[in-house]
Amino acid sequence: VKIGELAEAAGTTVRAIRHYHRLGLLPEPPRSSNGYRVYALEDLVRLMRIRWLAGSGVPLASIPTMLGSATDGDARTDLTADLEALLADVDAQLTALAGKRRALGAMLDGHRRGGAISPLPESLAAAFDELVEGEDDPDTRALFVRERDSWEILALSGRTPQTYLDAASAIVTDPVQRHAVVALYRRFGALAGRDPATARSEIDAVADGLVRFVAPLLDTADTLFADWAAQAADAVARGEPLLVEMLPDPAQRAVAVHLIEHLAAGPEEHR
Amino acid sequence: VKIGELAEAAGTTVRAIRHYHRLGLLPEPPRSSNGYRVYALEDLVRLMRIRWLAGSGVPLASIPTMLGSATDGDARTDLTADLEALLADVDAQLTALAGKRRALGAMLDGHRRGGAISPLPESLAAAFDELVEGEDDPDTRALFVRERDSWEILALSGRTPQTYLDAASAIVTDPVQRHAVVALYRRFGALAGRDPATARSEIDAVADGLVRFVAPLLDTADTLFADWAAQAADAVARGEPLLVEMLPDPAQRAVAVHLIEHLAAGPEEHR
């Protein structure tokens, strides 16, 4: 039989068979006078065993060991370990894939209704879209975009608890609270370019205003977020500025530092 | 911020970031005097969005479209289709992985108890092992190995119903029946090298003997197997010998053809 027939019998491709030959997985059969490979029953068996193992997730490199054709001495003991490692690997892939499936499903749902694709919860994403679209002043608009970006970072960091995001959605959905936060954002934006020393009182005022919005969230949020805030405050204290450093303006940076220090202080302070 | 800090903040590697730069997924940031890349907040956002999508199974090549930074006109409609295709893909991978998991689990179980790794049901594998190990005549031994190989092909073809394999296990487990089949195998093996014309009666006898074992299996097996047998008979009739051609001996091949013809005739004939 020729390579094409062998491939069909085994349910593979001619290319795959030649690949196995190059890897030495499947021995090269004798050739007929025209140079064609001529296969026998043993080759089909070997090929089907290879496909069986490969299809079960066994890497091609370890198939010789599995099939016992390697020159080995202690293969007996290793095999169990190999199989267990493979199983653990496949399990990990399964949970990862399940996660991807969920994420993709959510993306598709959001896109069918919402339009733009975003890692934020729908209400938050919609609220930010409105803010950005409805703003005519380019500076404030850029500020809103930056704020949305920051929230996306928080959401994607995987360390921000859902309750925190939900609470933010609630604030931004309620017209009164929303108006208040937008006013604070505007003041935050106006700080750009000012000397942190002269603007000290405004910096404190804006930071305190923001703290007043964040404080109740801290009460409901679980320990994950408290840990994160503590770490961030630690990093700021040690001079490792991480995210904060990415804010280009010094006065705005001062607000962020202030805010993080408040967050790290914990909920007790604000009761 | 430098590339290492960015990588840590986003939970990736420096290499991955440079990779995204090469692909044009993430724009090259300005450099500091020493040639180091200097990142800003927008880069972190972009990077985290990329990681989010990539982690959700979106291919890097389609991420620009998803993030809307591509110069496109009809991206709106395409996006839904893209996401749906991705979802279907992930689903397919999930079922494939689940299958691998099952196969690996069975392999591990079998290896923990049995020893050798085989695609055959345990009782069949064990029976063949006994046959092969207990045989001193090298020719008969080779014959048994070939027979085991054929059964593995049947099992791995995916077209052989489980009932058929189970029935074979039963035959090979029962001492009386097993003795009878082994005798038939020996006669089959003895046909090697004989002229099909002179050995005609022995060929028919061996084939009939084998048919007598296979016939009751046909009654219980579902239509899948009947289809397969019919196809095989068709192929033989058309001169496409497939598996049969791989038997090197002409007399033995005649037995196989005989057997397949009987199988394709269906169960009615033997009642």
Add this chain to the structure above:
DNA sequence: TTGCTCCTCACGTCACGTGAGGTGGC
């Protein structure tokens, strides 16, 4: 001075797929 981070080629990984260019069989 040591050790850590940064830089740029350039090649490796995994399991094949995809041409390119040519020959044999019906």
Add this chain to the structure above:
DNA sequence: TTGCTCCTCACGTCACGTGAGGTGGC
């Protein structure tokens, strides 16, 4: 003659990882 299968390089895919060889910062 046409179309199909076969052959051998040799490079492509995907998402990075891995050295190789060198420089800058503390």
